[in-house]
Amino acid sequence: MSFLIDGLQYSNWSEEIFRQIRAxxxxxxxxxxxxxxxxRETVANIERWNRWFERWPELIFQGFTAEDIALARVTGRxxxxxxxxxxxxxxxxxxLVEVLHRLGLRxxxxxxxxxSLLATGCYEAEDAGLTRMGREVVAEMNRxxxxxxxxxxxxxxxxxxxxxSTRPIAVTxxxxxxxxxxxxxxxxxxxxxxAQTGGILGFSLYPHHLRDGSSCDLDGFCTMIARTAERFGxxxxxxxxxxCQDQPDSVVEWMRSGRWTKMVDYGEGSKEAPGFPPMPGxxxxxxDFGNISxxxxxxxxxPDEVAAIMGGNWAxxxxxxxxxxxxxxxxxxxxx
Amino acid sequence: MSFLIDGLQYSNWSEEIFRQIRAxxxxxxxxxxxxxxxxRETVANIERWNRWFERWPELIFQGFTAEDIALARVTGRxxxxxxxxxxxxxxxxxxLVEVLHRLGLRxxxxxxxxxSLLATGCYEAEDAGLTRMGREVVAEMNRxxxxxxxxxxxxxxxxxxxxxSTRPIAVTxxxxxxxxxxxxxxxxxxxxxxAQTGGILGFSLYPHHLRDGSSCDLDGFCTMIARTAERFGxxxxxxxxxxCQDQPDSVVEWMRSGRWTKMVDYGEGSKEAPGFPPMPGxxxxxxDFGNISxxxxxxxxxPDEVAAIMGGNWAxxxxxxxxxxxxxxxxxxxxx
Numbered sequence: 001m002s003f004l005i006d007g008l009q010y011s012n013w014s015e016e017i018f019r020q021i022r023a024x025x026x027x028x029x030x031x032x033x034x035x036x037x038x039x040r041e042t043v044a045n046i047e048r049w050n051r052w053f054e055r056w057p058e059l060i061f062q063g064f065t066a067e068d069i070a071l072a073r074v075t076g077r078x079x080x081x082x083x084x085x086x087x088x089x090x091x092x093x094x095x096l097v098e099v100l101h102r103l104g105l106r107x108x109x110x111x112x113x114x115x116s117l118l119a120t121g122c123y124e125a126e127d128a129g130l131t132r133m134g135r136e137v138v139a140e141m142n143r144x145x146x147x148x149x150x151x152x153x154x155x156x157x158x159x160x161x162x163x164x165s166t167r168p169i170a171v172t173x174x175x176x177x178x179x180x181x182x183x184x185x186x187x188x189x190x191x192x193x194x195a196q197t198g199g200i201l202g203f204s205l206y207p208h209h210l211r212d213g214s215s216c217d218l219d220g221f222c223t224m225i226a227r228t229a230e231r232f233g234x235x236x237x238x239x240x241x242x243x244c245q246d247q248p249d250s251v252v253e254w255m256r257s258g259r260w261t262k263m264v265d266y267g268e269g270s271k272e273a274p275g276f277p278p279m280p281g282x283x284x285x286x287x288d289f290g291n292i293s294x295x296x297x298x299x300x301x302x303p304d305e306v307a308a309i310m311g312g313n314w315a316x317x318x319x320x321x322x323x324x325x326x327x328x329x330x331x332x333x334x335x336x
Numbered sequence: 337m338s339f340l341i342d343g344l345q346y347s348n349w350s351e352e353i354f355r356q357i358r359a360x361x362x363x364x365x366x367x368x369x370x371x372x373x374x375x376r377e378t379v380a381n382i383e384r385w386n387r388w389f390e391r392w393p394e395l396i397f398q399g400f401t402a403e404d405i406a407l408a409r410v411t412g413r414x415x416x417x418x419x420x421x422x423x424x425x426x427x428x429x430x431x432l433v434e435v436l437h438r439l440g441l442r443x444x445x446x447x448x449x450x451x452s453l454l455a456t457g458c459y460e461a462e463d464a465g466l467t468r469m470g471r472e473v474v475a476e477m478n479r480x481x482x483x484x485x486x487x488x489x490x491x492x493x494x495x496x497x498x499x500x501s502t503r504p505i506a507v508t509x510x511x512x513x514x515x516x517x518x519x520x521x522x523x524x525x526x527x528x529x530x531a532q533t534g535g536i537l538g539f540s541l542y543p544h545h546l547r548d549g550s551s552c553d554l555d556g557f558c559t560m561i562a563r564t565a566e567r568f569g570x571x572x573x574x575x576x577x578x579x580c581q582d583q584p585d586s587v588v589e590w591m592r593s594g595r596w597t598k599m600v601d602y603g604e605g606s607k608e609a610p611g612f613p614p615m616p617g618x619x620x621x622x623x624d625f626g627n628i629s630x631x632x633x634x635x636x637x638x639p640d641e642v643a644a645i646m647g648g649n650w651a652x653x654x655x656x657x658x659x660x661x662x663x664x665x666x667x668x669x670x671x672x
């Protein structure tokens with residue numbers, strides 16, 4: 001069975017989008033709950049999802065284990081897996097890792113763009129790696145089965161997380177820096193470390209991560225994936241679209257500026273273009289995954305490789321990652 | 337008028353201790369509200385103080401401005417000024433700086449022992465200096481009149497705070513590293529920077545900061561102050577006893593381990609001696625400040641210098657620090 005899985009979305013969720021997800025045949029999506037929310041606000045966001053799950057049970061349900069991907073396929077629905085792009089959700093409390101895992105949080109970034117209590121974000125001038133609390137929290141995430149996601153972290157922190165974590169880590173949504181030198185894209189060192197430790201890289205469709213931005217064409221995107229596979233293998237590659245569909249620009253302001261500054265931080269944007277950039281024409285919403293599959297074929301990937309990149313690798317990663325440590329059948333040690 | 341002011345205490349407050357403060361003739365005390373508390377918990381701690389202020393109005397009242405020191409003297413009471421040893425009280429929200437200043441918070445450490453969202457604590461292996469949020473928050477503290485306290489911060493972060501802050505900063509409770517090489521004590525570079533920028537250093541009586549710990553004698557302590565004054569001047573020196581009177585050892589466990597680890601962190605202590613160390617015999621409680629005054633005289637300080645160190649320097653620092661930036665009559669620029 002070949003699955004279609006997206007490693008990251010943060011849309012302005014609605015029945016229309018859920019129906020598009022179904023129309024696109026997406027089996028599972030890792031959705032973002034948190035950019036700067038604290039624990040209580042994170043729980044409120046879970047409550048919103050609970051209402052959506054209750055209202056549209058024929059379209060979506062909450063995923064807790066990798067088996068829920070197959071359940072989604074069999075029942076014609078989409079499994080929604082929760083994640084956080086900021087450890088703000090655990091505040092300063094390591095005990096909240098297990099609590100949030102019980103509530104279904106399966107991914108947590110150790111940092112968003114700035115320094116966190118755990119590690120350094122990619123927008124800081126300097127990166128001192130994992131903090132004391134960061135090392136403790138990674139161990140706790142390893143224990144309960146919450147994936148360390150370093151998509152927005154600095155280089156040194158990312159490599160430190162790979163080294164310190166006893167289980168594979170993820171970069172759910174980013175592209176190679178050599179292809180497009182954006183601050184959010186990842187170095188060869190990081191990509192190589194993911195490839196060698198059972199980790200995973202989700203290629204991003206967010207225009208700021210793309211060469212030529214919104215004008216990036218499908219061939220360019222898929223050729224970039226092919227070049228990455230040639231260098232590092234395709235066994236650890238997936239898609240993490242970073243789709244932020246129907247979001248007002250106030251949301252990207254929240255993402256960037258949170259509550260940490262009284263100024264406006266433009267992040268990847270600029271004063272002239274502060275809002276969400278338009279998505280490439282060949283990936284407007286969840287109905288367009290087929291374009292990527294076709295593009296990967298055209299870029300030279302074999303059908304089984306396309307299937308792996310479009311979901312198979314994520315499915316295997318989910319299976320290795322979401323259970324408690326002693327139950328993990330696959331892991332970093334096994335991959336080495 | 338010469339004042340007696342303590343730059344830091346965190347006791348298990350009681351009528352007995354308040355009466356000792358009065359018996360000792362202490363005009364003002366900077367008390368710690370926060371070790372790891374978030375905003376709501378900080379407000380709860382303010383509520384506790386409000387009940388004490390209501391219950392013992394003849395002994396204590398909340399200080400908001402430097403004028404309250406003189407008011408305390410005239411009315412035979414002690415002015416209590418609030419401070420936080422951790423920026424956990426503002427969580428990730430720069431707007432809470434002004435809110436907490438309005439509630440009376442006059443000091444905030446940018447870090448306790450660990451990395452914070454703002455800067456690096458002295459127990460981290462590496463110190464990358466002020467973070468993006470740290471620079472923003474220091475500017476906001478400067479604006480409203482909240483003192484940047486770097487007592488528990490790393491060396492580089494401390495020097496960065498001196499440089500970035502437009503107003504003088506404090507190390508409310510620490511001693512020179514050259515006298516006793518504890519992780520919490522301060523380098524010549526830090527002490528020199530305080531001396532030259534209108535800052536202030538409060539000498540600590542906490543045994544882990546003392547040469548020979550609880551056995552440190554009065555002469556050794558006062559000679560250390562004299563050596564510091566010879567090298568850097570006495571104009572920026574005060575006392576910050578770090579008195580933690582009547583606290584159960586569970587409190588020092590909270591200080592050290594907070595919620596950031598599931599292990600026990602022994603901090604300045606050890607597995608063999610995890611609790612609060614006994615205070616030196618010549619400074620058991622607030623009635624013993626006279627011993628320090630006598631010791632300073634014996635160490636060679638003139639009476640006006642003793643008065644400055646025992647409170648005059650703090651009074652001047654309070655006057656320069658607690659008002660909004662445009663109202664500050666003294667400041668770092670003036671001191672330079």
